[in-house]
Amino acid sequence: MIDDPLVKQLLTTVVETEDNLPIVEALNDGIETDEEIANKTGIKLNIVRKILYKLYDMGLASYKRSKDPETQWFTYSWKFEKDEVINRIIKDSENYLTMLNEELDREENNMFFVCPQGHARLDFDDASDYEFMCPACGDELEFQDNEEVIAQIKEDIEMVESNFKSFTEKNKS
Numbered sequence: 001m002i003d004d005p006l007v008k009q010l011l012t013t014v015v016e017t018e019d020n021l022p023i024v025e026a027l028n029d030g031i032e033t034d035e036e037i038a039n040k041t042g043i044k045l046n047i048v049r050k051i052l053y054k055l056y057d058m059g060l061a062s063y064k065r066s067k068d069p070e071t072q073w074f075t076y077s078w079k080f081e082k083d084e085v086i087n088r089i090i091k092d093s094e095n096y097l098t099m100l101n102e103e104l105d106r107e108e109n110n111m112f113f114v115c116p117q118g119h120a121r122l123d124f125d126d127a128s129d130y131e132f133m134c135p136a137c138g139d140e141l142e143f144q145d146n147e148e149v150i151a152q153i154k155e156d157i158e159m160v161e162s163n164f165k166s167f168t169e170k171n172k173s
């Protein structure tokens with residue numbers, strides 16, 4: 001599951017670096033305590049703990065506390081909240097697609113004008129408010145052909161949709 005590009009992307013953001021992903025893999029494999037995870041992965045115990053609490057903060061892991069009857073010490077058994085990971089990815093992908101489609105719509109339905117010095121990119125209404133002069137330097141704004149911008153957004157949409165499709169197919173419950 002962690003090999004899925006969307007899962008990997010989300011988890012890498014939470015655990016800060018790919019080097020810490022084995023912690024999540026160990027947790028996903030059912031290893032429950034911070035010490036066992038540290039032993040299994042070779043990652044320092046303080047880092048394992050920090051990452052477990054980060055996952056917990058994000059709702060992606062939970063724990064149960066129990067008292068050892070002999071030593072009276074508390075032990076924490078951790079659990080990976082796979083369903084939360086799935087829900088979050090579905091939500092994030094949907095939000096991202098909505099945003100991309102809005103952006104595409106805006107690009108397709110507007111003309112854009114740019115400052116030759118790179119200060120500004122304005123749509124027709126904004127550019128005409130400034131009488132087609134750059135609000136920063138006063139240079140005349142130039143019409144920008146936004147075909148490439150549109151092509152890039154369409155490509156992004158296709159990529160997100162295809163990742164999302166393969167993700168949902170693998171994680172049908």
Ligand SMILES: [Zn+2]
Nearest residue numbers: 115119134137
């Ligand atoms: Zn300018």
